[in-house]
Amino acid sequence: MAETKREIERKYEATAGSHVPDLTRVRDVATVVDEGVTELDATYHDTPDLRLAADSITLRRRTGGPDEGWHLKFPVAAGVRDEIRAPLSDTLPPDLAALLRSRVRGGEVVPVVRLRSARDVRRLLDADGDLLAELSVDTVHARRLPGGPRAFWTEIEVEAADDADPRILDAVGKRLRKVGIRPSHAPSKLAKALAETTPEGERPDGRPAAPPGEPGTAGAAVLAYVREQAGAIVALDPAVRRDLPDAVHQLRVACRRLRSALKTYRSVLDRDATDPLGEELKWLAGELGVARDQEVLAARLRAHLADVPRTLRLGPVKARLRIWDTARTKDARRRALAALDSDRYLALLDRLDALLADPPLRKAASRDAAKVLARAVRKDHARLAARVDHALSLAPGHERDLALHEARKAAKRARYAADAARPTLGKPAKKFAARVKKVQSLLGEHQDGVVARTTLRELAVQAHTAGETTFTWGLLHGREEAAADAAERALPEVWARAASL
Template sequence: MGAQVEVERKYNLRKGQELPSLEGVAAEGPASEFLLEATYYDAPDYRLTRAWQVIRRRAGGSDEGWHLKLPGSRPDERIELQAPLAQRRLPREFRERVQETLAGAPVIPVAVLRTRRKEQQLRAPDGIVLALTCTDHVRASVGSQEQEWWEAEVELVGGDAALLDRIETVLARAGIHRAEAASKIGRALDRALAATQEDDDSASGAVLAYLADQVGVLQDRELAVLSDEPDAVHRSRVATRRLRSVLRTYAGIFSTGTTKALRTELRWHAEELGAPRDAEVLREKLLASLDDLPAAGRGLVGERIEAALAEAHASAHGQLVESMGTARYEHLQLELEQLLAAPRLNRMAAEPARVVLRPMFDQAVARVRELDAHASARPGDLTRWHEVRKAAKRARYGAELLVPVLGEGAEIRRARWEAVTEALGAMQDAVVAQRVIGDLAWHAVAEGLPRLPFDDLRHAQDGVLRESLARGRAALAIALEN
């Protein structure tokens, strides 16, 4: 993916206006006409456009494909990178190039520009192409807003800056002057850029801002997940869970049924992320707990844990990488882009967030209360407490979303629900650990090795389980107080 320097100037045209003859500057070659359709990408707050960084996917013309344009060293210069049109998603290399500007924000479609272009070459006497002139009739769609305008571009090919100046002199005599906007997308987003300065206290504003943060994590950490960098799988798994949870808790602001299929796909991806992460966490916790065992058994148990869980992690991560190369994963990511770019909302979405969202959160808490009563009726049934934990996670993430809306009270609730989920999460980890230890013990005994060190470790996990459950129930009682 090589970079090239593009040098061009843009000019305003009146409706239907053509460029004057430039034969006095250079020989004019034959004209060609194209229909171009370009989808432009940016963060929801248009931070790339503000930084003069442009990403588009354009069909039509001689250079169709993905384009990334970055500021050059001179006012008329841009650094341009290209990638094939066949890619449906933003090329990962493009995101890496603008990572500092994005600062973790997601990249989504923000505008579609359809352009009817008339292009003409300007040539030297020996036939070398010096520059290209374009007259464009542009129709831009930004959300529900439509606008159109006419403009001209002059791009250097084999000429120099002095040629641009001579062309500009001829254009000025014809009443054609430089455009204020340095790019088409800058002009198309003019109103949207102003609107982002306004506070959005609507229900959709709060929910979409939270969802955008999570989609940003998935996009930002994608390469790190594939290469299994530390904490990347964990962060992506949490973001996926948050997306799925919030889409369920606050489904009431979306058109009926529009998020159900997306939640199903998010669950699939969370499971793919979960397998390597669970093996990693279990390995760390079990190895850390070896200090509580008699010295004689530590080596044997430690070797078995290390070998079994390292293999489980490697196998699960390989499966995760394979899943992220599928059409199903690509479709999920494209659907997340559309969730932010063109959410299907109902009338309730425009109402104030503090009025609309709190009752939806209360419904999530009511569900936890029901499951708590069900589990308390048979406190030894750990599967019931696991269901409580999953519902408590929805309450935790629901409260997390409300912090910017409701302030300190929501932060207190979030912290209380976090305490619940951390304690019950430790309980569930101990349940899984006991199962893995049992499998390791069975294989060890089959090989003629002693079972006692494994039993000691399993007994220690039983203590962790009981303590975590007790702590989780106490935290739950506090969280359910209001």
């Protein structure tokens, strides 16, 4: 993977005659070092319909300056972006192309804007000579490609040093505003260039706004939620590829939320069109689930093993658990990335776009959203009630474990249904989702224990075959059994609080 840098910066409007004030009057700034002017030449790339710009992502190839090369920037928060760098080359590096796959798909990126900048840099140092921030005055010449309109402007950019306190940006900003230099309305140079060179009446990102549907209708409410989850899948794809914390889990949740919505709101969207999509979402969630399930299971076993007194940790249990986890994690990640690199995955994304562009709305889609969504949530609640009642009617054992797992899936679906209805139903849906989540969490704890017991038995067999004692594995197995029993005994009371709408 290419080098990644967290970029924390502020941008300000300026003119060619803007005067940068004395920055040594800023707290903690002892010295300002003038680095001189550097000429930068950057070509920004995007799809022809500007999909990257629509999501505030920038991709450029830049020459000049100490960091020339390819730069791919993902927004993190206001004024914060992750910049992923790759060496200068004539073509887009494969590592960066992979991070754009969910947006570019089978298409290509092409030059859309060229920016030539004269950058006058000042380094802000503290009393020890350590870098706090860099301030640059950029005189920018932009041209829309190929051969389109031009734009010219001057801006001031202040970027915090890697290890510096970001509050330095507030202090510098306060000083700049005192001399009349105001924050920029554009989040990036590319955004400003597109805005300045876009013909009147067109959107700077090149795409029409998504039709919201008739306000207040069930169709509008459901499509808004479907659009949100489909967008989350696209947005989380590069986070999974970068192996960011919790990214696999969040992508899997988006798949499950979307699949649940397509099932729950079949009265709004025709199931002949949505059922095949649901099967593909199930496939993708399953491929991602291997990695997520391994992550959860390994963390659970490590935590439980840490709770065992040292005198009861017999044999090389930590080493065996580490070896088991390393092998399984590597295989699981390989499987998740293979799914994201597959043609099947891209076809799924294209089909989701097609669904949103021309939604297969049924008659109920034109009805009042509150009535239709409330009815669907009640139906999922009744489904959950039937599964919980069935599970509680069974004697403890394998069949009850299976039934409780099915109840857990029903609880998750009911909770997702309520989450989708929250913008329409408000506080009642939020309250219902919170109560059902408690049921889901309890059943999830039970199911995690069931899976953990199976794994502990496998580890015990491996240890026995290697001539090691299996005492600690058996101890952990017994504790998991006790925890599962406690969850089952707690279920009736937790369910009673969620049983009424």
